[in-house]
Amino acid sequence: MIIKSVSIEDFLSHRRSEVSFDEGINVIVGPNGAGKSSIIDAIAFALTGEALTRKYGRGTDTTKTELIRKGARRAKVTLRIEIDGVEYIVERTLDAISSKTARTDAVLIRMDNGKGRIEAKGARAVTEAILQKMGLKNPTYLSKLLFVPQGNLMTVIEDTPSNRRQMIIQLLQLDKLSTAQENIGKALSNFKQELHELDKEKALLEHRKKEIELFEKKLEQMYTQRKSYERELNKLLERLKEIEPKVQELEKRRNEYIEYKTRLESLNKIIERTKDQINKKKKEVEQLLGNYTMEKLLEKRKRLEEILEKKDDILRRYTMAKDLEKKLDELKKIEDELKENLGIDEKIRNIERDLRKLRELERELTEKRIKSRDIENELSRVQRDLTTLRRLTGGISVIDLNFELEELNKELEKMEKRRDQLLRLKAMDEQRIEELKKALSLLKDKPYCPVCGRKLEPREREELRMRYETELQRIERKISKEMREINVLNNKIKKLKERIDNLTKIINRALGILDKYNEKYNAQEFDIDDLEILESELQKKMKEIGKSMEIEKLLKKVRTDIEKAERELEKLRSVQQRINSLKGIKETLEKQIEELEKIVGSDIEEVEREYLEIIRAEKEWKEVSEKIDRLNILFSSLNDLYERINEYEKDKAEILERLKEIRFNEKEYEQYVTEYERLKEEVSSLRTKLEALREKIEEYKEYVKEKDKIIKKINELDKKIMLMREYIEFIDNDVRPKLRNDVVALVLSSFRDQWSEATNEILKLFDTSVMSVSIDEGWNIKVITSAGESPVGFLSGGERVALALAMRIGMARVLIERNLTFMILDEPTIYLDMERKRNLKDVILAATRGGLHQLIIVTHDKEITDVADKLIIVEKSGSTSVVSEQ
Numbered sequence: 020m021i022i023k024s025v026s027i028e029d030f031l032s033h034r035r036s037e038v039s040f041d042e043g044i045n046v047i048v049g050p051n052g053a054g055k056s057s058i059i060d061a062i063a064f065a066l067t068g069e070a071l072t073r074k075y076g077r078g079t080d081t082t083k084t085e086l087i088r089k090g091a092r093r094a095k096v097t098l099r100i101e102i103d104g105v106e107y108i109v110e111r112t113l114d115a116i117s118s119k120t121a122r123t124d125a126v127l128i129r130m131d132n133g134k135g136r137i138e139a140k141g142a143r144a145v146t147e148a149i150l151q152k153m154g155l156k157n158p159t160y161l162s163k164l165l166f167v168p169q170g171n172l173m174t175v176i177e178d179t180p181s182n183r184r185q186m187i188i189q190l191l192q193l194d195k196l197s198t199a200q201e202n203i204g205k206a207l208s209n210f211k212q213e214l215h216e217l218d219k220e221k222a223l224l225e226h227r228k229k230e231i232e233l234f235e236k237k238l239e240q241m242y243t244q245r246k247s248y249e250r251e252l253n254k255l256l257e258r259l260k261e262i263e264p265k266v267q268e269l270e271k272r273r274n275e276y277i278e279y280k281t282r283l284e285s286l287n288k289i290i291e292r293t294k295d296q297i298n299k300k301k302k303e304v305e306q307l308l309g310n311y312t313m314e315k316l317l318e319k320r321k322r323l324e325e326i327l328e329k330k331d332d333i334l335r336r337y338t339m340a341k342d343l344e345k346k347l348d349e350l351k352k353i354e355d356e357l358k359e360n361l362g363i364d365e366k367i368r369n370i371e372r373d374l375r376k377l378r379e380l381e382r383e384l385t386e387k388r389i390k391s392r393d394i395e396n397e398l399s400r401v402q403r404d405l406t407t408l409r410r411l412t413g414g415i416s417v418i419d420l421n422f423e424l425e426e427l428n429k430e431l432e433k434m435e436k437r438r439d440q441l442l443r444l445k446a447m448d449e450q451r452i453e454e455l456k457k458a459l460s461l462l463k464d465k466p467y468c469p470v471c472g473r474k475l476e477p478r479e480r481e482e483l484r485m486r487y488e489t490e491l492q493r494i495e496r497k498i499s500k501e502m503r504e505i506n507v508l509n510n511k512i513k514k515l516k517e518r519i520d521n522l523t524k525i526i527n528r529a530l531g532i533l534d535k536y537n538e539k540y541n542a543q544e545f546d547i548d549d550l551e552i553l554e555s556e557l558q559k560k561m562k563e564i565g566k567s568m569e570i571e572k573l574l575k576k577v578r579t580d581i582e583k584a585e586r587e588l589e590k591l592r593s594v595q596q597r598i599n600s601l602k603g604i605k606e607t608l609e610k611q612i613e614e615l616e617k618i619v620g621s622d623i624e625e626v627e628r629e630y631l632e633i634i635r636a637e638k639e640w641k642e643v644s645e646k647i648d649r650l651n652i653l654f655s656s657l658n659d660l661y662e663r664i665n666e667y668e669k670d671k672a673e674i675l676e677r678l679k680e681i682r683f684n685e686k687e688y689e690q691y692v693t694e695y696e697r698l699k700e701e702v703s704s705l706r707t708k709l710e711a712l713r714e715k716i717e718e719y720k721e722y723v724k725e726k727d728k729i730i731k732k733i734n735e736l737d738k739k740i741m742l743m744r745e746y747i748e749f750i751d752n753d754v755r756p757k758l759r760n761d762v763v764a765l766v767l768s769s770f771r772d773q774w775s776e777a778t779n780e781i782l783k784l785f786d787t788s789v790m791s792v793s794i795d796e797g798w799n800i801k802v803i804t805s806a807g808e809s810p811v812g813f814l815s816g817g818e819r820v821a822l823a824l825a826m827r828i829g830m831a832r833v834l835i836e837r838n839l840t841f842m843i844l845d846e847p848t849i850y851l852d853m854e855r856k857r858n859l860k861d862v863i864l865a866a867t868r869g870g871l872h873q874l875i876i877v878t879h880d881k882e883i884t885d886v887a888d889k890l891i892i893v894e895k896s897g898s899t900s901v902v903s904e905q
Contacts (some may be wrong), residue, residue, distance in 0.1 A: 020100055020101065021040075021042060021101040021102075021152050021840060021841060021873050022098070022099075022841065023039065023099035023100060023101055023106070024038060024039040024099045025037075025065065025096065025098050025099075026096070026097040027095075028095040029084060029087060029091035029094045029114075030060075030064070030095070030096055031057040031070075031086060032054040032057055032895070032899060032900040032902075033054060033057055034088060036898045036901075036902040037056075038058055038891055038902055039904065040889065041334060041888055041889045042873050042888075043888030044863060044887050045873065045876070045878065045889045045891060046878065046880065046889070046890055047875065047893060048371045048878055048880075048881060048883075048890065048891070049890045049892060049894055050894070051879055051894075053893045054895065054900025055877045057845055058877075058893070059875070060072050060086070061096045061098075063097075063161065063162075064151050065097070065109045065110075065111045066112075066161065067096035067146050067161060068123055068125070068146055071161070071168075071845075072168070072232045073887070082119060083120070084118060084119055084121045086113055087113055092114070093114050094113040095112045095113075096110075098110075099109045104131075105129065105130075105139075106130040107127060107149075108126065108130060108135065109126075109127055109128075109129070110125065111123065111125040113799075114271065117493070121304060123142040124142060125140070125144075125145035127148050127149065128142050141326075144468050154835045155835060157190070160190070160835065164827075164834060165473055167842060167843065167844045167845065168845055169845045169846040172820070172827075173823045174822055175827055175830070176800060176811050176823045177811075178814075180799050181798070183798045184798040186658075187770060187774075188767070189767060190765075191829075197601070207747065210747050210750070213743060214743045217736055217740050217743065218740065220736060224732055224736070227729055228729050228730065228781070229734070230722075231722055231725060232726075234722045237722065238716065241715060242716070245709065245712050248705055248708055251705060252702065252706065255698055258701060259695070262691060262694060262695055263695065266279070266695045269683075269687065269692075271475035272681055272683045273685075275823045276683035279681070283674045284427065286671050289667060290671070293667065294664070296660055297660050297661070297664075303653060304654075306639045308650070316643055316647055316650075319643055320640060320643045320647065321637055321892055323641065323643065326633070327640060329633070330633050333629045333630055333633050335361060336618075337626050337629070338628050339618055340627070342615065343612065343615040346608050346612050347612060349608060350609065350612065354605070355490065356598075356841055358596075361388075363591055364595070368555060370584055370587055370588045370591065371588060373589065375580065375582045377580050377584065379748050381578060381581060382575040384570055384573060385574065387570050388477070388570050390704060391570065391571075394560050394561055401550060401553055401554045402554060404532050404550060405551065405554060408532060408533075409547070411529055412529055412547070417530065417533070417546055418544075418546065420525065420529070423522065424519065424523065425517050427518060427522065429521065431515050431519065432510055434508055434515065435512060438509065438520050439506055441508070442503050443730055448494050448497055450702060452495065455487050455490060455491045455494070457469070459487050459488065459623065462475075462480060462483060462484050467481055477526050496602070499796065533545045533546065536549070540553075560570045610678065617748050647859055683834065770833065771794045771795075772797075774794060774826070774829055775793045775794055777829035777830075777832045777833050778792050778822075778825050778826050778828075779792060779829075781825040781828050782821070784862070785825065786865065787822075788804045788818065789803075789814070790803045792822065792825075802814065816860065820859050820862050821865075823864045824862050824863075828871070829841070838874060839874060840872040841871065841874065842873075842875075843877070844872055844874070845877045846877060847859060848880045859883070860882075860885060860886045863876070864886055889905075890904070890905040891903075892904070892905065
C-alpha cells in the first residue's frame with residue numbers, strides 16, 4: 020500500500036490542511052506541539068477510526084470528541100491510497116453528539132478510470148474492508164507493526180527475552196489459546212450456571228402460566244361487572260331523557276320571568292326619576308313666582324310696556340343733549356389749540372432744508388456699509404456651518420465617515436446572517452422537541468413504539484422513554500444556549516443599527532450643509548477642510564475693510580437725525596393740516612350748537628332724569644318677561660311629565676299581569692335542575708367506570724393472549740435444557756482431556772524460524788558487518804558477524820539501529836499477508852545519540868532501496884531531513900497547525 024495524500028478538516032489542531040506524499044522517504048518536520056503527529060493520527064483515523072499516537076503511542080487514551088478541533092462540531096479526514104495499483108479514497112467523519120461522545124461514519128470508494136464506486140459504507144464495514152485489502156488479520160497490526168511509536172525503535176532488540184516472547188504471543192493471539200483450558204473450565208461452570216438459570220426461568224414461566232389462568236377467571240368477573248354497569252347506565256339515561264324536556268321548559272319560563280322582572284325594576288326606577296323631575300320643576304315655579312301670581316306678573320309687565328312707549332322720544336332728546344355738551348367742549352378746545360400754534364409755517368421750511376442735507380450723507384454711508392456687510396454675512400454663515408459640522412462629525416471628514424458607515428454595514432450583515440442561521444437551527448430543534456413530546460405522550464398512554472408501532476416490553480418502553488427524555492433535555496439546553504446567543508446578537512444588532520442610523524443622519528446633515536457651497540462655488544465635493552480655507556480668505560477681506568464699524572456707527576447717527584427731523588416735520592405738517600381743518604370745524608360747530616339749543620332748551624339735567632327712568636323700566640320689564648317665559652316652559656314640561664307617568668303606570672300594570680300568567684316557581688325549578696345535574700354526574704361517573712373497566716379488560720386480554728406464547732416458550736426451554744445437558748457431558752468427556760499446551764510451543768517455534776529468515780533477508784540490504792541473526796527457544800537474539808558470534812550489546816550504534824529496523828520489518832513481513840510496502844516512524848531519533856542518528860539515516864536509505872516503497876518519518880530533528888525525498892513542514896499559527904511542502 021502507498022499513501023497518496025490526506026485532507027484534514029477540523030481534526031485536532033488542523034483547521035484545514037492538505038498533505039501529499041511521494042514514494043520514498045517523506046519527512047514531517049516541525050517544532051514540538053506544532054501538529055506533526057496529528058497528521059499520522061489523521062491517516063490512522065481514516066484507516067481504522069482510531070488515532071495512533073493518542074491511543075498507543077503516548078498512552079493518553081484520547082476520547083473521540085477530543086479529536087475534533089476546539090470550537091468545531093465536526094471533523095473530516097479524506098485519505099487517498101493505492102493498493103496493488105488500484106486507487107482508493109477513504110472518507111471518515113466524526114460528529115460531536117455531546118462533550119464526551121461522537122458519531123463516526125465512513126465510506127470507501129474505488130477509483131476506476133477517474134470514476135468512483137462505493138465499496139463499503141459505515142465505520143466498521145470500511146475498517147474491515149481496508150484491513151482485508153492491506154492483508155492485516157488483526158487491527159492492532161497497524162499500530163504494532165506498521166507504526167513505530169516515539170522512542171520505541173530499539174525496544175525490539177533491547178527488551179528482555181520474556182517481554183519479547185510475550186509481545187509475539189499477543190500479536191499471534193496465542194495468549195487466548197494458552198488460557199483456553201482455564202476458559203473451558205469457566206465455560207463449563209457457566210454452562211452449568213446457565214442450565215440452573217434455564218430451570219429457574221422455566222419455573223417462573225410455569226408460575227406465570229398459573230397467574231394468567233387466574234387472570235382468565237378475573238376477566239369473566241369483569242365481563243359480568245361491565246353488564247351490570249351498562250344496565251344501570253341505561254336506566255339513568257332513560258330518566259335523563261324523561262326530565263330533560265321539563266328542565267328545558269322551566270329554563271325557558273325562568274328566562275322569561277327574569278326578563279319581565281328586570282323590565283319591572285327598570286320601569287320603577289324610571290317612574291321614580293320622573294317624579295323627582297316633577298318635584299324639582301314645582302320648586303322652580305314657586306321660586307320664580309315668589310309673592311306674585313301669574314296674573315299679577317302679567318299686569319306688571321303691561322304697566323312697564325306703557326312707560327316704555329315714550330322711550331324713543333326721550334332717547335332722542337337725551338342724545339341731542341349729550342351731543343350739545345360734547346360740541347361745546349370741542350369748540351373750547353379748538354379755540355385754545357389755534358392760539359397755541361401761531362408761526363408754524365416758518366418752522367416747517369427750516370426742517371425741510373436740514374433733512375435734504377442728512378439724506379445725501381446717508382446715501383454715501385449706505386454704499387460703503389453694504390460692501391462690508393456682504394463679507395461679514397458670508398463669514399458668519401461659513402463660521403456657523405463650520406461649528407455645526409465640527410459638532411456633528413467631531414472634526415472628521417465626510418469621506419472618512421462614509422468609510423466608517425460602509426464598515427458598520429458589513430458588520431451588521433454578518434451579525435444578521437449569523438442570527439438567521441441560529442433562528443433556523445432553533446426552529447429545527449423546536450420541531451424535534453414537539454416530535455419527542457408527542458412520542459413521550461404516546462409512550463405514556465400505550466405500550467407501543469411511536470415510530471414502528473411494535474408492542475414494547477415494559478423494560479424496552481422505559482428505556483425508550485428515558486432516551487427520549489434525555490434527548491429532549493439536551494435539545495432544550497441547546498435551544499436555551501441558542502436563545503442566549505440570539506439575544507446577544509439582537510442587542511448588538513440594535514446598537515449597531517442605532518449607530519448606523521445616527522451616522523447616516525450626521526452624513527446627510529453634513530452633506531446638506533456642504534451642498535450649498537458646491538453650488539455656490541461650482542465645486543465637486545466640498546468638505547470641511549475646504550470650508551476652513553474659505554473662512555480664512557473671508558477673514559483677510561474683513562481686515563482690509565476694518566473701518567466698517569465706524570461707518571455703521573456714523574450711519575446710525577445720521578439715520579437717527581433723519582428720523583428725528585422727519586418725525587418733527589410730520590408732526591408740524593400734521594399740526595398745520597389740523598389748524599386748517601379746525602378753522603372749518605369751528606364754524607360748523609357754532610352753527611350746530613345754535614340749532615341744538617333751540618330743540619333741547621337750557622335744562623339738560625331734566626332730560627337726563629327722564630332718560631334714567633326709562634332705563635330702569637326697561638330693565639325691570641326684561642326681568643319680568645324672562646320669568647313669564649320660563650314659567651310657561653315649566654308648565655308645559657310638567658304637563659308632559661304627568662302624561663309620561665300615566666303611560667309608565669299602564670306599562671307597569673301590563674308587566675305585573677304577565678308575571679302572574681308565567682307562573683314560575685323557583686323551588687320547583689331548582690328541584691328539577693338539581694336532579695338533572697345529579698343524573699348527569701352519575702352518568703359521567705358510570706361512563707368513567709365503564710371506560711376504566713374496558714381498559715382493564717383489554718389489559719387482561721393482553722395478559723391472557725400471552726398464555727400461548729408462554730406455553731411455546733416452556734417447550735423451547737425444555738429443548739434448550741436437554742441440549743445444555745448434552746453440551747456439559749460432551750465437554751467433560753471429550754474436550755477437556757484433548758486440549759494440551761504443546762500447541763502454543765509449536766506455533767512460537769515456527770514463528771521464530773520465519774522471523775529470523777525474514778530479518779536475515781533484510782540485513783543483506785544494509786551495509787553492516789552483521790551476517791545473520793537467529794532467535795533461540797529462550798527468545799534470546801543471537802548475532803553472527805564477520806568476527807563470529809557477538810552479543811547485541813557489543814554491536815556498534817549503527818549495527819544496532821540496522822538490526823532493530825530489520826527485525827521490525829521482518830516481523831511485519833511474517834505477520835502481514837501481503838508484501839510490506841510502507842512504514843511510519845514517530846520521532847525515531849528521540850533517544851539516539853549523534854552517532855546513532857547518522858547511522859539511522861544510512862539505514863533508512865537502505866530500507867527504502869530494499870523493498871519499502873514508502874517511509875513516513877515524523878521528527879523535530881532537522882538533521883534527519885537530509886534523507887528526505889519530500890519534506891513536509893508543520894508550524895503553529897496561534898492554536899492552528901499550518902502545513903507547507905518542499
